[in-house]
Amino acid sequence: MIVRKKYLLGLIFLFAVLSTQAQQKRALTHADYDGWESVSSDKISANGQWVGFEVNPQDGDGRLEIVSHGNAQKRFVIPRANRMSFSHDNNFAVGRIVAEKDSIKMLRLKKTKPDDMPKDSLFIINLATGTVEKLARVKSFATPDKVGNWLAVHFEKELPQKPAKREEGDTTKVVAPERPKKTDGTTLLVRSFDGRISYEYDRVKSYGFSENGGFLYYVKATEDTLKNAGIFLVDLKSGVSQTIDTGKTDYMSPKISDSNKFLAFLTTEDSLKAKKPYYDLYLFDIAKTSNQKIAGKNTPGILAGGMVSKSGRINFSADDSQVFFGTTLDYKDYAYESDTTILDDEKVKLDIWGWQDAEIQPMQLRNKGREENRSFLAAYNIKDKKVVQIGDQQVYSINYDPKSTLKIAVATDDSPYRREYSWNIQIGRDTYLVNLETGTKTLIKKALSGNPQLSPAGKYVYWYDGSDSAWVAFDIASKTFKNLSKGLDVNVYNEQHDSPSLPGSYGAAGWLKDDKGFLLYDKYDIWKIDPTGKAAPQNITLGVGRAQTIEFRRQRLEVEEREGIEPSLPFVLTAFHEFNKKNGYFMGDITGKKAPTEILFTDNRYLGLSKAENADLLTVRRSTYQEYADVYATDMKMSTLTQLSFANPQQAQVNWGTVELVNYLTNDNVPLQGLLFKPENFDSSKKYPMMVYFYERNSDGLHNYRAPAPSASTINIPYFVSNEYLVFVPDIKYDLGLPGPSAYNCIIPGVQAIVARGFVDADNMAIQGQSWGGYQVAHLITRTNMFKAAGAGAPVVNMTSAYGGIRWGTGMSRMFQYEQTQSRIGGTLWEKPMYYLQNSPLFYMDRVKTPVLIMHNDADGAVPWYQGIEMFMALKRLNQPAWLLQYNGEDHNLVQRKNRKDLSIRLSQFFDHYLKGAPAPLWMTEGLPAVEKGRTLKYELGDGGDSEQ
Numbered sequence: 033m034i035v036r037k038k039y040l041l042g043l044i045f046l047f048a049v050l051s052t053q054a055q056q057k058r059a060l061t062h063a064d065y066d067g068w069e070s071v072s073s074d075k076i077s078a079n080g081q082w083v084g085f086e087v088n089p090q091d092g093d094g095r096l097e098i099v100s101h102g103n104a105q106k107r108f109v110i111p112r113a114n115r116m117s118f119s120h121d122n123n124f125a126v127g128r129i130v131a132e133k134d135s136i137k138m139l140r141l142k143k144t145k146p147d148d149m150p151k152d153s154l155f156i157i158n159l160a161t162g163t164v165e166k167l168a169r170v171k172s173f174a175t176p177d178k179v180g181n182w183l184a185v186h187f188e189k190e191l192p193q194k195p196a197k198r199e200e201g202d203t204t205k206v207v208a209p210e211r212p213k214k215t216d217g218t219t220l221l222v223r224s225f226d227g228r229i230s231y232e233y234d235r236v237k238s239y240g241f242s243e244n245g246g247f248l249y250y251v252k253a254t255e256d257t258l259k260n261a262g263i264f265l266v267d268l269k270s271g272v273s274q275t276i277d278t279g280k281t282d283y284m285s286p287k288i289s290d291s292n293k294f295l296a297f298l299t300t301e302d303s304l305k306a307k308k309p310y311y312d313l314y315l316f317d318i319a320k321t322s323n324q325k326i327a328g329k330n331t332p333g334i335l336a337g338g339m340v341s342k343s344g345r346i347n348f349s350a351d352d353s354q355v356f357f358g359t360t361l362d363y364k365d366y367a368y369e370s371d372t373t374i375l376d377d378e379k380v381k382l383d384i385w386g387w388q389d390a391e392i393q394p395m396q397l398r399n400k401g402r403e404e405n406r407s408f409l410a411a412y413n414i415k416d417k418k419v420v421q422i423g424d425q426q427v428y429s430i431n432y433d434p435k436s437t438l439k440i441a442v443a444t445d446d447s448p449y450r451r452e453y454s455w456n457i458q459i460g461r462d463t464y465l466v467n468l469e470t471g472t473k474t475l476i477k478k479a480l481s482g483n484p485q486l487s488p489a490g491k492y493v494y495w496y497d498g499s500d501s502a503w504v505a506f507d508i509a510s511k512t513f514k515n516l517s518k519g520l521d522v523n524v525y526n527e528q529h530d531s532p533s534l535p536g537s538y539g540a541a542g543w544l545k546d547d548k549g550f551l552l553y554d555k556y557d558i559w560k561i562d563p564t565g566k567a568a569p570q571n572i573t574l575g576v577g578r579a580q581t582i583e584f585r586r587q588r589l590e591v592e593e594r595e596g597i598e599p600s601l602p603f604v605l606t607a608f609h610e611f612n613k614k615n616g617y618f619m620g621d622i623t624g625k626k627a628p629t630e631i632l633f634t635d636n637r638y639l640g641l642s643k644a645e646n647a648d649l650l651t652v653r654r655s656t657y658q659e660y661a662d663v664y665a666t667d668m669k670m671s672t673l674t675q676l677s678f679a680n681p682q683q684a685q686v687n688w689g690t691v692e693l694v695n696y697l698t699n700d701n702v703p704l705q706g707l708l709f710k711p712e713n714f715d716s717s718k719k720y721p722m723m724v725y726f727y728e729r730n731s732d733g734l735h736n737y738r739a740p741a742p743s744a745s746t747i748n749i750p751y752f753v754s755n756e757y758l759v760f761v762p763d764i765k766y767d768l769g770l771p772g773p774s775a776y777n778c779i780i781p782g783v784q785a786i787v788a789r790g791f792v793d794a795d796n797m798a799i800q801g802q803s804w805g806g807y808q809v810a811h812l813i814t815r816t817n818m819f820k821a822a823g824a825g826a827p828v829v830n831m832t833s834a835y836g837g838i839r840w841g842t843g844m845s846r847m848f849q850y851e852q853t854q855s856r857i858g859g860t861l862w863e864k865p866m867y868y869l870q871n872s873p874l875f876y877m878d879r880v881k882t883p884v885l886i887m888h889n890d891a892d893g894a895v896p897w898y899q900g901i902e903m904f905m906a907l908k909r910l911n912q913p914a915w916l917l918q919y920n921g922e923d924h925n926l927v928q929r930k931n932r933k934d935l936s937i938r939l940s941q942f943f944d945h946y947l948k949g950a951p952a953p954l955w956m957t958e959g960l961p962a963v964e965k966g967r968t969l970k971y972e973l974g975d976g977g978d979s980e981q
Contacts, residue, residue: 064740246268263277426447493506556578639653835861
């Protein structure tokens, strides 16, 4: 009885504590970001018994967890570990351990030399016993791709030896260590996972396993000034290491064929400092132990005026009949460039923009490195000992699969249409069928619109043709074209497409084995198409998707499907409800005889479904706005989900929030949806300030978890919700030529629908958006004064000047964006000048009465940053409160975490001031003069109070 009383008293005390904690939940602060965790790199062992994943805070030391699939209590936690992989026998796990971040930071502050910084370590864990073995100073490690329980460990350079003391009679002499020899090579350890077998090699520069773990190659680096590099091959069964070749300057890109018959590699005898070194391709016959040069600069059949490319990938055909490699042009020397009588500062430097050029100069400069290193596919036919040049300067884009047994591939050439690419990103491509054995190219279609691919059995070339909104196949045997989607009574193009470009498709699941059928999607269902046309198209989901507004898509479970979809395997489908956003999995019937049956369908988001290679055991991620997407274990029935990862327990102490789906009508009575986020302690009798954020359509993300994180450009929704804001995210539907008015017609009615509910402080609302969202913010504040403040990131405010600008990230002209894609004008500046003017907020800035915080960075590669300047200068000239944040050297969205934290603080201070009446920080009232740049951040509040930093 006493025990029971104590137990009851304990429970009462516990409930009281929990109740107090619930009432005392705190708001998120900017200091919370660093510790917020994410789970990544989740893997399941081949037998499904173990699951590994990384748990990392946004800033700080993470950990690796390895958990039993069937018993979540059985787990191994390894601090600071990552890059984990399981052994092929499922008995071991291996991974990297990195140094503590705080230690690294302290050493960096002390200006420690890179060679003296802590190096990575390696762990090997026995999953049966839990025994952990660690190896220090590890540069890299590797295991075979498919078979073989081998581990290769490449070590860092050894630490310099300290002077030794030697006693000689009554004196002690200090003996200097032997001078280390100069080499890039270090020790390589090759061992079985259990450590019973091990081999060690010195001076190794690079290494790699054969796919099935039968062999390992390693390349030795030169030592001192000797030409003593070499390449070697180890038979892992016997441990015998044989010399393949020595005496060259360097050895690169070794590749062992899947059958273990051959080893191919590149080598050069030129100096590594040579301006234009030449490379040779060698082939080593493992059984015959014979090594021969098979391709070089003057080999017959090689690219005219070309040579073997260092950048080309070496692969073997599936039957070992060919070695694929790359060739490149042997660029000529120019007298002006090599003239040693001219100083560098005397040489002319300019860019010439020619109207006839296929690509404008910024795009050429952006792609210069790629063009200089471009490789053209070639093959060496082992039986007849001949080189076949497959690709060339005209047709260099060849989509081939070296593991395929097919002897054909698809190639494309867009050069006839490339000049239009500055304004037309949907240019056609001349498409060819290529014989990989002879290099012969046969034209299939000129100016093909789409992405042509070869079917698994090689009977068809197929693509989605945007110009016809149809799936098309070219029958290779009959040389005829087939409209695969012609017999359907539904659309296969995206019906929500609302830009001037051609609509894309809903996609396809792929081909059945032996090309016996093609599975494509409409908006909701899956159709099986007979490519021969003998059978009518079959809706294998029996119209259930359309009837119930559920989008069915095939869930791929097998890692490799090179031969197509195997009909005998389970036909698992993902399912997403268009309107209530339920998500999950159904079991389909690939024969189309039975309707899909529900496996798991809930108010969650599911992602990352992964199946064990040799077992019917699965892992999956599941989330809601309140629940992080942790890892769960399950089986094919999915009747139970066992949680394996437990990220962010600290969230229980925070005022988090909820999200609900909102349905409303636009000004032209089109139904739309949006997301309304509320604080966890929401009280409908109170009035809350409201933030409005938008970018295209977001309502499908109802069940997405949104982590507190410093902002790259937009408001962090959890932060503002936790700090007693409502956040509304409406969807937007666009009418062509009217992007600004479309945003107004969709956003404003949505906001009014929320205000009508009675809990919004309509006098304290704000809008914020980035890029395309920033443009819409700029437009809205010229149309309405209903918002107390606005934040516009990288906004385009003058479509006339932006139209002729450059996207410096790609070097492309911005014309295409207005004529075909997101900006949605649908014509040139001279064809539709009034549309450009009417949709440019700059010309209506005199109407703006809303204080604006603009962010536009001086290295923006997407939107010219003078757009932000144009907006700021107009508002400054009009005497309207405006601030421009320009992060030096940052792109369209902030990358550096220090700057993201800074923006997050300034966003919250700006909106807190206008929507909550908080004191303005000094950066808003005093600015940040150039003479104070880098010396202070001016976060302090204007009344002298402290501000969170």
